[in-house]
Amino acid sequence: MAESGSGLRVLIIDEQSVTRRMAVKMVRDCGAAEILEAENVEHALTMLDAQKRAVDLVITDVKAGDVAGAMDGVEFVRRIAERRLAANILIASALDDSIIRSIETMAKGFGLDVAGHVKRPISPENLRPVIVRLVARRAAAPLLRSRAVHVSVEDLRHAIAQKQFVPHFQPRVRASDGEVTAVEALIRWRHPERGLVPPGAFIPLADRTGLIDGITDVVLEKSINWARVWLDAGIDIAVSVNLTENALNQPRLPERIAELAKQHGVAHERIVLEVTESAAITEFASSLEALARLRIMGFGLSIDDFGTGMGTAEQLARTSFTEVKIDQALVTGVFEQPQFFGLLESSLKLAKRLGLKTVAEGVEAQEDWDLLSRLGCDEMQGYHVARPMPGEEVEGWVKGWHREAL
Ligand code: C2E
Ligand code: MG
Ligand code: MG
Numbered sequence: 200m201a202e203s204g205s206g207l208r209v210l211i212i213d214e215q216s217v218t219r220r221m222a223v224k225m226v227r228d229c230g231a232a233e234i235l236e237a238e239n240v241e242h243a244l245t246m247l248d249a250q251k252r253a254v255d256l257v258i259t260d261v262k263a264g265d266v267a268g269a270m271d272g273v274e275f276v277r278r279i280a281e282r283r284l285a286a287n288i289l290i291a292s293a294l295d296d297s298i299i300r301s302i303e304t305m306a307k308g309f310g311l312d313v314a315g316h317v318k319r320p321i322s323p324e325n326l327r328p329v330i331v332r333l334v335a336r337r338a339a340a341p342l343l344r345s346r347a348v349h350v351s352v353e354d355l356r357h358a359i360a361q362k363q364f365v366p367h368f369q370p371r372v373r374a375s376d377g378e379v380t381a382v383e384a385l386i387r388w389r390h391p392e393r394g395l396v397p398p399g400a401f402i403p404l405a406d407r408t409g410l411i412d413g414i415t416d417v418v419l420e421k422s423i424n425w426a427r428v429w430l431d432a433g434i435d436i437a438v439s440v441n442l443t444e445n446a447l448n449q450p451r452l453p454e455r456i457a458e459l460a461k462q463h464g465v466a467h468e469r470i471v472l473e474v475t476e477s478a479a480i481t482e483f484a485s486s487l488e489a490l491a492r493l494r495i496m497g498f499g500l501s502i503d504d505f506g507t508g509m510g511t512a513e514q515l516a517r518t519s520f521t522e523v524k525i526d527q528a529l530v531t532g533v534f535e536q537p538q539f540f541g542l543l544e545s546s547l548k549l550a551k552r553l554g555l556k557t558v559a560e561g562v563e564a565q566e567d568w569d570l571l572s573r574l575g576c577d578e579m580q581g582y583h584v585a586r587p588m589p590g591e592e593v594e595g596w597v598k599g600w601h602r603e604a605l
Pocket of ligand 1 (some may be wrong): 268308369384385386397398399402415418442446473503504506527532535561563580581582
């Protein structure tokens with residue numbers, strides 16, 4: 200696996216050498232270890248391909264259409280994501296927020312993490328929080344770092360046939376009394392040579408190639424089975440499972456989940472389905488129908504990565520979600536970043552207004568917990584509580600956590 204050294208590697212793309220040089224200096228001042236520069240996206244792609252090692256962050260402008268003949272920024276984002284040449288992207292642009300947000304949603308759809316967007320010209324004030332956050336996150340999450348693994352469709356097919364996928368579970372707890380309310384199933388690919396491969400490295404590909412349903416089924420089956428095991432051990436918690444939009448639109452999905460619930464004797468309200476916030480989910484009739492059917496059957500419905508996508512109050516009000524999970528980009532280290540307080544607060548308020556439970560993901564520090572709890576967030580999930588763990592460890596962890604909390 201192409202693991203990089205300990206420092207952050209950043210690629211800056213800007214056609215103006217003066218702007219580029221200023222950006223290089225700022226990024227270096229913020230603590231990046233290695234900085235690459237490219238004049239345009241063609242040059243950047245050639246350089247990244249030749250490096251055989253993904254960068255942690257690409258900072259680029261996105262324009263509606265670049266100079267004649269050149270690829271536009273949107274195309275570039277797609278190609279970077281497809282070839283896994285970078286883990287994160289930061290868009291520095293003068294374009295409208297709404298256009299940038301839709302490009303970000305697309306980047307996410309392709310499995311790229313979006314570090315955020317800043318207004319051009321970039322300044323140390325708007326760049327620093329993003330870089331500092333990435334440096335911290337990189338140190339804290341070795342698993343997420345290895346997402347630049349190249350995976351082919353054949354690899355995935357083989358892995359499904361060999362049953363190499365296994366969910367790990369990350370607990371979440373109630374802010375008011377520390378009670379464990381649920382665990383989220385997070386899939387890992389136990390690769391015989393590469394070790395544990397994180398979902399970012401294969402879920403987008405699986406989703407585009409129709410292999411997602413096989414993976415979703417494994418996660419559902421194992422998660423609901425574990426829920427039964429935990430109930431038998433006296434642990435009454437919900438289990439939540441992530442669905443891509445394609446998985447959600449699989450016509451027989453609601454029946455399949457109901458069948459598994461029945462087979463293992465798990466109440467429907469103990470099963471939560473998480474769908475990432477995106478315009479498509481709340482605009483397309485087929486997704487709305489799938490969500491409505493799941494809700495009518497009594498399953499919980501969660502909007503994942505809430506707060507950075509394009510959902511509006513009107514769109515959300517049309518759906519039948521039961522909770523929102525505030526995106527970790529708004530949560531991790533937020534106590535040090537007052538510029539995010541407003542966004543966080545308004546996301547929480549919107550959710551409350553719609554009668555939804557709020558869960559923060561990516562809570563890494565006590566200070567984040569305190570701030571979120573003050574802002575009225577109901578539940579917390581993140582490394583500060585626990586990292587994702589194999590199903591076998593959940594019972595011991597929950598029992599240990601209770602003892603600590605009392
Ligand atoms: P997600 O559903 O938003 O899951 C949260 C991600 O944040 C997980 O990454 C989790 O390990 C990580 N995380 C949790 N707490 C912290 C923290 O305090 N700090 C930091 N830095 N990270 C934290 P993971 O497991 O790599 O999963 C990434 C994404 O892959 C998930 O994001 C979800 O969208 C997707 N995914 C995971 N499992 C499945 C699955 O079974 N099916 C589908 N369709 N998607 C999945
Ligand atoms: Mg999730
Ligand atoms: Mg999330």
